[in-house]
Amino acid sequence: MRKPRSTIAVHAPVFAALGDPTRLRLVAVLCARGALSTAQLTAGTAITRQAVTKHLEVLADAGLVRDVRQGRERLWELEPSRIDEARCALDAISQQWDQALARLKQVVER
């Protein structure tokens, strides 16, 4: 039997971790480009390396990303068991459809 409450409780840290534009962007970049260093993730943004590291640690605590050592470098990558790369993009588009269809409903039922 499904227990929605406990399921949501289990996923709550994941949602909380993603409920921030900076962290969501980090996940999106890792989604597209694989393992990257903090420096690479910071390049081209207005955020400091320290701030990016903090965000990455929040994501790591939620089990969304993990760090791997490559020589002296610390690289970050998605935790594949928690986020399926292809699926995460599709879920986003799926939600946009939900919103668009809700607007269509409003229009035709008026």
Next chain:
Amino acid sequence: MDTRTDRIEKQVLLKAPRERVWRALSEADQFGTWFGVRFDGPFIEGERLTGKIVPTRVDAEVAAMQTPYEGTPFEWIVERIAPMQRLAFRWHPFGIDKTIDYSHEPMTLIVFELHDAPEGTLLIVTESGFDKLPPERRAKAFAANEGGWTHQMELIRKYLALH
């Protein structure tokens, strides 16, 4: 092809006559009102059609999210118009970066299907062909929806606070 990653299917029961739903889909002006686009002409089967993103007039919150993309040109191809039954398009999903030329990329196929339902009209929408898109485009699509995600997270947080 993996149907889990290649395809989205949505169903919505609309409490409106089939004819009303068909007009909201098949008339370019009406489609634009809820979707948030302005087309340069009517839908004609087999033709390429251009348009621009304009904020939707249906939902103020969504309109605010669309505003940064206002004026972005896009194009799609009208694949099939089967009156009262089926409407199909091809487009570049999330082709919202004005500096990128998407024309060489594969398009996804969007199909709207109408069915009679006891209380109105059942609309089934499918979008397929995502497996052929370059990975970085998928990531863009993901990032583009961050407003939607943030909103969802807020709802979940509120839910958790109450339970």
